[in-house]
């Protein structure tokens with residue numbers, strides 16, 4: 001074994017205290033997708049910067065950091081986005097079987113206008129040139145990296161008392177046109193953000209009877225695929 005020439009850059013991994021560990025799991029377990037509980041108060045710039053810093057700390061394939069964050073506070077743009085959502089949602093209703101349409105219609109699936117801030121998270125596939133370490137055999141890895149950034153932001157927001165709602169019921173071209181996003185850049189997420197003082201204890205879709213959490217044990221296989 002050669003000695004590691006970068007050994008001087010290694011730092012002690014450090015222990016998380018019991019309280020720190022508990023805080024991490026609490027953020028993960030109590031994070032919620034928020035549609036309606038947003039308070040109107042604007043989010044301070046330094047707080048938004050911390051959330052974006054958390055997103056920007058995410059892992060990314062070949063360290064390409066393919067994300068951009070479009071901050072949308074303009075009420076007119078958020079109104080237009082909600083209109084785009086409504087059009088897409090009318091199409092979505094028709095895609096479900098008859099028996100679930102009424103329940104679907106009763107669900108609130110966005111908080112675009114209520115939340116004071118929206119963030120559109122995009123993925124630029126050209127950020128690190130055409131051949132990217134780790135993306136060579138799967139072109140989707142840049143988008144997966146961007147999703148990691150979204151999740152970091154979502155968890156940091158939970159710890160800051162900020163609710164986040166992911167809205168994906170849009171025609172891509174509507175969001176692209178509204179925000180001037182070039183065709184080569186992928187739209188990954190429209191996030192609604194605002195302070196919250198109440199959060200559901202369970203996923204809203206579970207509470208409202210759409211779909212329940214699966215048992216974890218049935219999702220774990222040993223050594224090889226063991227399902228259908």
Ligand SMILES: Cc1cc2c(cc1C)N(C[C@H](O)[C@H](O)[C@H](O)COP(=O)(O)O)c1[nH]c(=O)[nH]c(=O)c1N2
Pocket residue numbers: 031032033034035108109110166167168169202203204205206
């Ligand atoms: C990629 C992606 C896309 C969407 C979502 C999530 C993710 C990961 N979710 C939120 C989703 O419904 C929610 O995460 C689950 O129901 C679980 O609830 P909690 O996030 O645990 O509260 C979501 N929710 C919603 O009301 N409208 C939407 O368009 C979407 N789209």
